[in-house]
Amino acid sequence: xxxxxxxxxxxxxxxxxxxxxxxxxxxxxxxxxxxxxxxxxxxxxxxxxxxxxxxxxxxxxxxxxxxxxxxxxxxxxxxxxxxxxxxxxxxxxxxxxxxxxxxxxxxxxxxxxxxxxxxxxxxxxxxx
Numbered sequence: 196x197x198x199x200x201x202x203x204x205x206x207x208x209x210x211x212x213x214x215x216x217x218x219x220x221x222x223x224x225x226x227x228x229x230x231x232x233x234x235x236x237x238x239x240x241x242x243x244x245x246x247x248x249x250x251x252x253x254x255x256x257x258x259x260x261x262x263x264x265x266x267x268x269x270x271x272x273x274x275x276x277x278x279x280x281x282x283x284x285x286x287x288x289x290x291x292x293x294x295x296x297x298x299x300x301x302x303x304x305x306x307x308x309x310x311x312x313x314x315x316x317x318x319x320x321x322x323x
Contacts, residue, residue: 206250209254211253211255213235213257217229218232254312255315256295258317259319261291261295280321290319294319
């Protein structure tokens with residue numbers, strides 16, 4: 196999709212892809228999803244390199260555990276899973292959509308202009 200939209204992206208534009216904390220930590224039944232997100236991370240580095248001459252930056256945000264419908268809502272619905280995640284994050288809580296949105300917004304602002312080709316993990320320090 197990004198390649199198709201490239202002619203419409205202004206010089207100096209920002210591309211922000213979404214990956215997953217599952218590219219760094221492994222959990223059963225997540226292999227296919229994690230492999231696809233790993234490909235997004237690799238593609239993002241190539242975007243950053245290949246489109247830098249237009250001043251376009253490309254980065255990827257890897258959210259940590261947010262209680263959503265993902266995976267049939269297993270995180271949202273299981274206090275046991277929530278407890279395991281919370282015990283392994285620095286602030287001892289789950290992420291909110293707002294936490295992830297702020298990370299994305301930071302890359303979209305002018306302050307994100309020198310950041311490119313990076314994987315930004317917004318996970319609350321999961322498994323430091």
